Amino acid sequence: MVQGTTSDAGKSTLVAGLCRLLARGGVRVAPFKPQNMALNSAVTVDGGEIGRAQALQAVAAGLPPHTDFNPVLLKPASDVGAQVIIHGKAVTSLDARAYHDYKPTAMAAVLESWGRLVAGYECVLVEGAGSPAEINLRDRDIANMGFAEAVDCPVILIADIDRGGVFAHLVGTMELLSPSEQARVKGFVINRFRGDMGLLRSGLEWLEARTGRPVLGVLPYLHGLFLDAEDALADARAEKGETRLRVIAPVFPRISNHTDLDALRLHPQVDFRWIGPGQAIPPADLIVLPGSKSVQADLAWLRGQGWEPAIRRHLRYGGKLIGICGGFQMLGRRLEDPAGLEGSSGGMDGLGVLDMETVLEAEKQLANVCGTLRVDGAAAVPVRGYEIHMGVSRGPALGRPAATLDDGRSDGALSEDGQILGTYVHGLFDHPEALAALLGWAGAGGVAAVDLDARREADLDRLADSLAAALDLDRLADCLGGAAAAALRRVAGRTNPAGMPA
Template structure:
């Protein structure tokens, strides 16, 4: 089990790398995360919902993603509440205090999923959540050491040296564990180191002497490395004045599936600006409204920031706007929530750029889809997935047609605005050139997002094979 000193320490990436390392050697391996809190999720082939990180880890392992790989997924709706998803299906909305007792109910499902994976795979590589040193969350813990104790698994702890304070993080995390939990830790991993390793060696020696635990490896900082984040938005890879297409995306409080835009961020001809509170949606060619776990609340936030005025001005000057999932709903005429699915029951006026209306329903749509996207008479193939509670009614032209014949989305009469429920819309290589053609920008490079993802997985797996003591993890495999 890989646990971390903090969120974003590198747990997800290390698990993906270990899965790829083992898969290369012909080992049947699966990833597993008992509990995940994230608004980036994916749809599995069995029609369930799991965290994006576990989806990518399954790809690294060379297997089909399954709900058992992430049996508990928490999708925050507010600062104190979250939707609880058990084995791929939403079961309840609970506040933080209520969930503490709910974890006792969730544990059997976690263990059931873990045991199924164990029965089907030779090795299971497990990812913790946050940090095991969060002592306020230790009661009935199912995410970190609580699970490790139940499942009797060894643990390695990873820390990100690029954030600073790596020795305090590792030493302090170990010190805050119980005696039995400390015995479970077989070593440390230091992530994202840049510089001369000899300068770090006195610290490594000190850490090993103080804790009695070995440093299993120091992973290098990989410049230009890009593997989608579990939840945090990566602001890097801004290309500035050399970009042909400038995109602005508002960072909503409950933004979901911002991994939709990873292919744009990594594209050599595209500059992506994630606009936070206090920043305007200006100096761009295209505004994209992202998905949201709390659409009406995030729409109100959008208006409070003055982004609705920015969008109006952007369109008046000839710019284009795309909405994905919740962003698509916001571009319509109204969003109603009669059952209080995401917040208090009620109806919010949409931005009014698309002749559609949305009603949030109790049953969530979870499906993988393929089809075509048509803009300005040109058509390209697309594929992706839908995760939404809304049912949107439209009487206008739909730019997306799925292979089952169903339409998706809407496009404005002025041809400046379109929306779709499809996450992963931009991932097919032909889509970005189609969009730039729709915008009148001209030709851009074609980028294979899936191949780039494969390259990133292989790159971190190569680094792990070179810099990590894999013999200590799997002494019988002959690394």
């Protein structure tokens, strides 16, 4: 089990890289995260919903995403409450105190999935959540040491040196663990190092002497590494040369599946910008309204930030507008949530730029989809992605769909003037042909092709190569024991002394 001294220490990345490294060595390996809290999710092969990081780790392991890889997913709907998803299905919504009481039920689901995975795979790599030293969360913990103790799982601690205080993070975390939990920690990994290893070595020696635990590796800072984010937005804009299209998107308080816009963010000819609270809304060729876990609340926020007049001005000047899932729902005349599924029951007016209305219904729509997309002036192109939504949209606008799905359904809407496109398909921009067609529709024809899947695969291989070079796999195997140790030793035997694939 990989646990971090903090959130965003590199747990997801280390598990993904080890999954790829082991899978390349012929090991039957699976990822596992007992409990995840994230608004970026993916649809699984068995028709459920899991955190996007575990879907990425499944890809790294050469597996289709499955609900057993993340049996408990919490999707925050407010600062104190979340939708609870068990084995891929939404079962209830609870505030923090009520969920604490619910944890034994959640733990039963976790152990059920764990049992299936250890029976079916040679090695299971577990990702923790946040930090195991959060004292207020230790009672009934199912995400970190509570799970590790329940199944007798060895633990590696990873810490991020780039944010500073790495030795304090590691030593402080160890000090706050119970004696049995301390004994469970087999070693440390230091992440995102850039600098002279010679200057770090004395600190590593002190850390090993102070804790009695080995440093299993120091991972380099990998610039430009693209991996699907579990939740956090990319914190910097990619360095690009001359761009041909300006694209902006608002950062909703409850933004979900913002990875939909990764293809735009990474495209070398697209100037893409997230616009956060209080920031000026700059001119653009294309505005994209992303998904939302609380559509009415995020629409109210959007209005409070001045986006509604900015959108109307953008359309008057011929700009293009895309809404995805919750963003699509905002484009209609009316939003209704009679059962209070995303907050207080009731409704509100939408932006009114598409003639439709949306009602939230209890049954969540979950599906992996593919089909064809048609935008004005372009031939039909393939599109693929997934649906995750509780809203059902109806109205005349849907008579002019944006896409036709292979299961015979129509999806979304394209306005009569061709300026506005709405869809329920997450991953709209991921297919290279669909991306090119949409960029051409927005005003940038003939741009370079960008294949997000190929980029992801290349970066997973780059990550695995980096781990092979930076980790002491034999020492790691000594720490872990069992089938995981045998698997790691097989992989270590296939690398040369520099750690790169032989």
